[in-house]
Amino acid sequence: MAYQxxxxxxxxxxxxxxxxxxxxxxxxxxxxxxxVALGLGLALLRLSPRxxxxxxxxxxxxxxRTTPPLVQxxxxxxALPILVxxxxxxxxxxxxxxxxQSASFFAEVFRAGIQSIERGQWDGARAIGMRxxxxxxxxxxxxxxxxxxxxxxxxxxxLMKTTTLIATxxxxxxxxxxxxxxxxxxxPLETYTVVALIYFVVIFLASQVARLVELRLARSGESTxx
Amino acid sequence: MTIxxxxxxxxRFGATDVLRGIDLExxxxxxxxxxxxxxxxxxxxxxxxxxxxxxxxxxxxxxxEILGREGRTAERIYRESELIQVRQRVxxxxxxxxxxxxxxxxxxxxxxxRTVRGMPxxxxxxxxxxxxxxxxxxxxxxxYPAHLSGGQKQRVAIARAxxxxxxxxxxxxxxxxxxxELVGEVLAVILALAEExxxxxxxxxxxxxxxxxxxxxIFLADGAIHEQGTPDEVLKNPxxxxxxxxxxxxxxxxx
Numbered sequence: 001m002a003y004q005x006x007x008x009x010x011x012x013x014x015x016x017x018x019x020x021x022x023x024x025x026x027x028x029x030x031x032x033x034x035x036v037a038l039g040l041g042l043a044l045l046r047l048s049p050r051x052x053x054x055x056x057x058x059x060x061x062x063x064x065r066t067t068p069p070l071v072q073x074x075x076x077x078x079a080l081p082i083l084v085x086x087x088x089x090x091x092x093x094x095x096x097x098x099x100x101q102s103a104s105f106f107a108e109v110f111r112a113g114i115q116s117i118e119r120g121q122w123d124g125a126r127a128i129g130m131r132x133x134x135x136x137x138x139x140x141x142x143x144x145x146x147x148x149x150x151x152x153x154x155x156x157x158x159l160m161k162t163t164t165l166i167a168t169x170x171x172x173x174x175x176x177x178x179x180x181x182x183x184x185x186x187x188p189l190e191t192y193t194v195v196a197l198i199y200f201v202v203i204f205l206a207s208q209v210a211r212l213v214e215l216r217l218a219r220s221g222e223s224t225x226x
Numbered sequence: 227m228t229i230x231x232x233x234x235x236x237x238r239f240g241a242t243d244v245l246r247g248i249d250l251e252x253x254x255x256x257x258x259x260x261x262x263x264x265x266x267x268x269x270x271x272x273x274x275x276x277x278x279x280x281x282x283x284x285x286x287x288x289x290x291e292i293l294g295r296e297g298r299t300a301e302r303i304y305r306e307s308e309l310i311q312v313r314q315r316v317x318x319x320x321x322x323x324x325x326x327x328x329x330x331x332x333x334x335x336x337x338x339x340r341t342v343r344g345m346p347x348x349x350x351x352x353x354x355x356x357x358x359x360x361x362x363x364x365x366x367x368x369x370y371p372a373h374l375s376g377g378q379k380q381r382v383a384i385a386r387a388x389x390x391x392x393x394x395x396x397x398x399x400x401x402x403x404x405x406x407e408l409v410g411e412v413l414a415v416i417l418a419l420a421e422e423x424x425x426x427x428x429x430x431x432x433x434x435x436x437x438x439x440x441x442x443x444i445f446l447a448d449g450a451i452h453e454q455g456t457p458d459e460v461l462k463n464p465x466x467x468x469x470x471x472x473x474x475x476x477x478x479x480x481x
Contacts (some may be wrong), residue, residue, distance in 0.1 A: 123278055124324030124383075128338035128390055129314035131306070138341050142328050 009185035010194050013177075020177030021198060027091065027173060028160045031098035035159065036152075038099060039106025044136075046111060057107070064104035070165050073097045077169045090171035094163065102159045109151045113144035146217055153210040157203050174198060229254045229394060229425055230275065230316075234284035236300070237270055237449075244270045246449040247284065252394070252427065257420050259436035259457075260429045262446035263472060268429045271446065272396050275427065276316040277309045288312060314342065317392030321399040323379040325371040331382045332358060332367040338390050357385035361415050377408030381415055388419075395419065397428040433476055437461050445469045 010017075045057035064072065077093040080086045088096065117140050125135035167176035178195040182188035230252040237245040244267045252258060262268045273279040275286065283300035285292050293312065294302035325334050335354035339345040345353070358364050361381035371379055380400055387395060397416065401409040413435050420426065420439045430436055436443060436457065443460035445453045445468075453466045464470045 120320065120322050120324040121326065123318075123320060124326065124386075126278060127276065127313055127318040127320070127324075128386065129310050129342040130338070131310060134341050138337065139326055143326075146328075 003189070005190060006187065007190045007194065009187050010181060010190045013181045013185070016177045016181055017174065017194070017198065020172060020174035021202075023091075023172050023176075024160070024163055024174040025202075027094050027098065027163045027166055027171070028156075030095045031102055031159055031163065032156060034095070034099035035102035036106050038103035040110050042103055042107035043110035043114065046107060047114060060100070061104040061107050064101050065108070069097065069101050069162050070168065072101055073165055073169065090166065090169045093169060094166035094171055098159060098163055098166075101162070102155060105155050105158070106152070109148050109155060110144070112151070113148040114140055116147055117143050149210060149214050149217075153207055157207065160203060161199070227254050228252065229289060231287040231290075232275070232284065233287075235271070235274060235281050235286065236283040237267070237274060237279060238282050244449050245274070245282075248449075248451060250444070250451070252425065254393075254425055255423050255441075256425055257439055257441045258427045258444055259440035259442075260427060260444045260446060261431075261433070261436065261460075261472070262452075266446040267449040268446045269398055272318075272398050272427060272429050275396060276313050276318050277304065278318070280304065288315065310342075314338075314390050315392055316394045316396060317387035317390055318396045318398065319380070319383050319387050319400050321402050323371075323376075323383045323403070325379055325383055325386075327371050330368050330370055331363060331374065331385075334371070334382055335385045335389050338386065342390070354385070354389055357389045358382070360388065360418075361385045362411075375408060376404045377411045380404065380412045384412075384415055384419075394425040394427070397426065397430070399429050399431065401430070401432060431476070433461060433473070445472065447472075 042057045042061055045053045046061065048054045048057075073094065076097045077088060077090065080088070114136075121139055121143065122135055125139040130138070163173060164175040166173050167179065170176070174195055178191050182191040185191065228251055230250070232248055232250040235245055235248040235250075236243070248271060260268045260271065270279060274281045280301065285294075285302065287293065293308060294304040297303040326337065329337060332351065332354045335357050336347075336350045339350040339353060340347065343350075355364065355367060358367055361384055363378060363381055363385070366374060366378060366382075371382070374382065384400075400416065401412050404412065409432070413432065416426075416428070417435075417439055428436070428440065438457075440457055443454060443457050444451055445460060445464075445466075447468050453460055453464060453469045459465075460469065461473065464473060
């Protein structure tokens with residue numbers, strides 16, 4: 001009893017898939033932007049010698065790294081309205097959850113990147129009279145970020161796949177669209193295959209771009225290897 | 227005229243006393259070579275002078291002005307802004323060069339002028355080009371450190387320090403990381419600076435160079451000044467046994 005594949009009902013619903021993809025990219029993009037910015041902030045706080053700064057940052061990072069993202073999402077979407085009366089649309093709840101969640105991972109990527117820069121670079125910067133923040137911005141971070149690209153890309157891919165959880169609070173992302181289509185067409189195999197393919201193509205293309213960037217940085221002679 | 231006066235300087239790392247009360251007065255135009263076995267505290271002494279390390283105790287006065295203020299412990303309290311001023315007046319050259327690998331040679335030299343001094347780009351570029359020319363690297367301006375030899379890297383690092391118009395230069399073993407055939411070009415640059423009458427403190431293992439360039443030799447042992455004097459006094463007629471032993475071990479294989 002060979003299964004008869006039939007993709008036409010799925011393709012007939014292409015507009016739904018496109019809308020879903022756009023929404024997935026919106027959530028991913030928003031969480032990426034805020035997650036990276038917040039992640040850098042958390043990393044800098046965590047690296048601070050002042051405990052009243054480093055401990056709270058460490059706490060946030062550990063909580064969001066060690067709890068399931070689905071639970072975090074439910075917490076922001078269902079618990080906050082009850083506890084403190086803050087109501088969020090599914091998009092906002094998802095964006096907030098995934099921003100903080102990815103920030104806690106990005107924070108560790110930033111921290112590892114910053115700590116991988118030799119002490120001599122700080123020395124060189126301080127010796128010409130740079131303040132800590134100037135050294136960080138001009139000398140340390142530009143080098144650290146280059147080393148971080150592979151780990152950063154890994155997290156971004158992970159983030160895009162994690163956003164599928166947002167379908168559980170009825171946000172019309174790609175997975176949500178897939179649920180709808182499969183229920184409408186009774187073609188779950190075809191639907192989810194197509195959706196998996198879409199994720200594959202988007203993420204594969206993005207990682208190729210990242211690889212190109214990495215190669216160009218390596219070739220321009222600005223290699224961070226002494 | 228005294229530019230730098232160090233009194234009772236101490237520094238401790240964990241349970242180890244690295245500096246045990248250093249008194250040192252540096253006059254303008256003086257060139258002091260600091261010698262000593264590894265672990266004698268010579269690098270730490272140098273690093274304390276521009277506050278790459280915070281002194282544990284004692285005082286450092288620049289141009290007659292004692293830096294920092296008294297705290298509850300022997301360790302004085304320094305404001306970061308004060309130290310940043312000091313570091314611009316006291317330049318430093320490192321054993322490992324510490325060039326910024328993501329910037330070209332001229333970018334390295336310009337960096338302090340641009341970021342710290344806020345100098346406009348054309349002006350900073352002109353100044354940096356002048357400093358690169360001074361160390362004989364005008365044609366390497368757009369080269370990244372990865373494509374420079376060790377000697378060239380160190381000369382860029384010297385240009386980077388000079389661009390900030392320091393009143394005093396600290397050299398922390400500037401040739402120790404270099405292949406022997408590259409040592410000469412760096413020493414030649416330092417010698418030229420000496421001939422300009424610049425004030426400098428130099429930690430080095432090049433005894434011959436120290437003899438020729440220094441106006442005073444300080445021999446450090448166990449974190450204290452063991453013996454000091456003119457190059458002739460310390461290097462040719464050392465009075466202390468440990469100085470003699472140190473010099474003997476350095477000359478063991480000379481010919």
